[in-house]
Amino acid sequence: MSMRFSLLAASAVLALATTTAFAAPQSSSSTAAHSTKLGQCSHAAAGKTGADYKAARDACMKGGDTAAAPAKETQQQKMARCSKANAGKKGADFKTAQAACLKGS
Known part of the structure; x- marks a missing residue:
């Protein structure tokens, strides 16, 4: 069993x-x-x-x-794009143009 x-x-x-x-x-x-x-x-x-x-x-x-x-464009990409756009400028002109480019982005 x-x-x-x-x-x-x-x-x-x-x-x-x-x-x-x-x-x-x-x-x-x-x-x-x-x-x-x-x-x-x-x-x-x-x-x-x-x-x-x-x-x-x-x-x-x-x-x-x-x-x-x-x-969305990263901060590094914005900086690179604005730097290329402001390539011929120097000193204070470059800084001003760079700041305007970054704020306008």
């Missing part, structure tokens, strides 16, 4: 384990789809860095268009 009970218990455990193993892929398929979309959005935002990259990737993941939102 003890042998029959052991076989019955082992059969029940095996049946439960099999059912659980085949039920799990349904949740991982949504994870795979998420992973695929994340890869596509990361590829779409490849030219961006830092906060711009994260914003573009997040907008893509939410279904938004990455090109619709203009990228």
Whole structure:
């Protein structure tokens, strides 16, 4: 009698384990789809860095268009742009023009 009970218990455990193993892929398929979309959005935002990259990737993941939102210019980018615009000026003229360019941006 003890042998029959052991076989019955082992059969029940095996049946439960099999059912659980085949039920799990349904949740991982949504994870795979998420992973695929994340890869596509990361590829779409490849030219961006830092906060711009994260914003573009997040907008893509939410279904938004990455090109619709203009990228915000960083302080370093503003400084570089204004410096190029004021390249011929020197001293106080350069500082004044630089300050006006940065405030106007």
